[in-house]
Amino acid sequence: MDFLTNLLPNVSEIPDEFITATIETIYMTILTCIIGFALGIVVGIFLVLTMPGGLKENRVAYSILDKIVNIFRSIPFVIMMALLVGVTRFIVGTSIGTTAAIVPLVVATVPFFARQIQNALIEVNPGVIEAALSMGLSTWQIVSRVYLKEALPGIIRVSALSIINVIGLTAMAGTIGGGGLGNLAITRGYNRFQTDVTIVSTIIILIIVFISQAVADWYVRRIEH
DSSP states (O other): OHHHHHHSTTGGGOHHHHHHHHHHHHHHHHHHHHHHHHHHHHHHHHHHHHSTTSTTOOHHHHHHHHHHHHHHHHSOHHHHHHHTHHHHHHHHSOSSSHHHHHHHHHHHHHHHHHHHHHHHHHTSOHHHHHHHHHTTOOHHHHIIIIIHHHTHHHHHHHHHHHHHHHHHHHHHHGGGTOOHHHHHIIIIIITTTOHHHHHHHHHHHHHHHHHHHHHHHHHHHHHHO
16 A cells, blocks of 8 residues: 555545546446437438438438538537536536536537448348348338348447447546546646646556457457357
């Protein structure tokens, strides 16, 4: 313990803050993923259905949605948070804090995840889709029984990628007082020149990322075998 105290003098003084920051990061990640992934799947499915050659081909609708997704994916997250201050304050009642950070996190996650879902669904064998159509399945039945089922391993992989992306975004949310490990690394590690706080915050974030990736890889292997 003495060795750790000497090695990490600033960290040893604020263990409770690290616990709180870690919980806040996990809270933001989980809630953002639940909301963002649900909306992203809907948008991704709509992109696949309306794209050229899709089951419900609609070039106008696809073009509009495709451009909206590209625009929101292109906006840097820091700027996104600034642009959505008014919206965040309207929805949450404040533009600062852990819960407030979830609004821009969701807005940034939906287009990213939707594009990943679109790419995963496109990989489904067209022959399977044609067989489903010949059997008289409705569009919804094809989506639920064919697209989502056949693309499940790919969906899990892109979900893992998206979770890692969300964790990275939660760290950036610290720049507006969003809480979490990113906020701790900035307010104490960077602003107060406490390098050990920044290093430990980074290590904890990496651990969360590795655990998320490991769980996703294990689940994909279970499904494929």
